[in-house]
Amino acid sequence: MKSLSIGGLSEKTGVNIETIRYYERENILPKPSRSDGGRRIYNNEDVRRLNFVHKCRNLGFSLREIVSLMSLVDTGNFTCKQVHELTVVHVKEVSEKIENLKRMERVLLEMADRCGKGSIPDCPIIDSLFLE
Amino acid sequence: MKSLSIGGLSEKTGVNIETIRYYERENILPKPSRSDGGRRIYNNEDVRRLNFVHKCRNLGFSLREIVSLMSLVDTGNFTCKQVHELTVVHVKEVSEKIENLKRMERVLLEMADRCGKGSIPDCPIIDSLFLE
DNA sequence: TATGTATCCTGTAGTGACTACAGGAACAAG
DNA sequence: CTTGTTCCTGTAGTCACTACAGGATACATA
Structure with missing residues (x-):
């Protein structure tokens, strides 16, 4: 498993660093683990999640709609x-x-x-x- | 000349009261005259102006664009x-x-x-x- | 080790175009 | 006068970002 910094995640997904932090703050994305120095450490699942959000945004879904959809997926209840x-x-x-x-x-x-x-x-x- | 309150103007133009105040605050619209009690008094020119803004908004022009356009019209310099x-x-x-x-x-x-x-x-x- | 550079952190505020109060004042009708 | 409606100003919120400021961390180089 390859871990990424926020800059790495931003590059890999095409989502702006500020936007990633914003998504975390707004609970669109889960809080990632942190290094001893306090830096965010993202894993593959984080990448997948952000890809999902990014794709949905590009398709015009609102963040609220995306959170609902993601919650369905997470519970497997759909x-x-x-x-x-x-x-x-x-x-x-x-x-x-x-x-x-x-x-x-x-x-x-x-x-x-x-x-x-x-x-x-x-x-x-x-x-x-x-x-x- | 028929003068209107803000509620009257809102009804006549279909633009929300709050939005009218917002436009005034942002200098999209000029400050109207006031009654002794401080209420806004709108005249026909105000109606025409707001119709212009409303039409332009409906056509997708940004407020900035509208202000530019209106300024052209006002100076007759276009x-x-x-x-x-x-x-x-x-x-x-x-x-x-x-x-x-x-x-x-x-x-x-x-x-x-x-x-x-x-x-x-x-x-x-x-x-x-x-x-x- | 020290220095320089890049990246990251949090918190705050701004963008554009509205929209919605709160608390109080003005106005009209009974 | 009382009651109900409309209006006032100022402030803050919505949505989805975006952009600092000031400071900390991490890495590379000399």
């Missing part, structure tokens, strides 16, 4: 069905965000198109932003 | 071309966010699909989340 459902719910949330952004994009493009017509000195974009 | 360019840059940012979310969505759907195959007791979703 079914693949449960996890599937959580994932499906989350996909829906992501899809809604996409739709919102697309709507935003559409409005912006329309505005840009209007302005691109070269109307001066009034600006259709500014005008439309002042409307109710 | 061209429709400038605004157009700002808008186009912003559209690009929104489009990138959409792509990121789509990537996220794709990964999540793949994971859900794997789990949907009914593999028990191991969970492919959890397994893949632990990978580097």
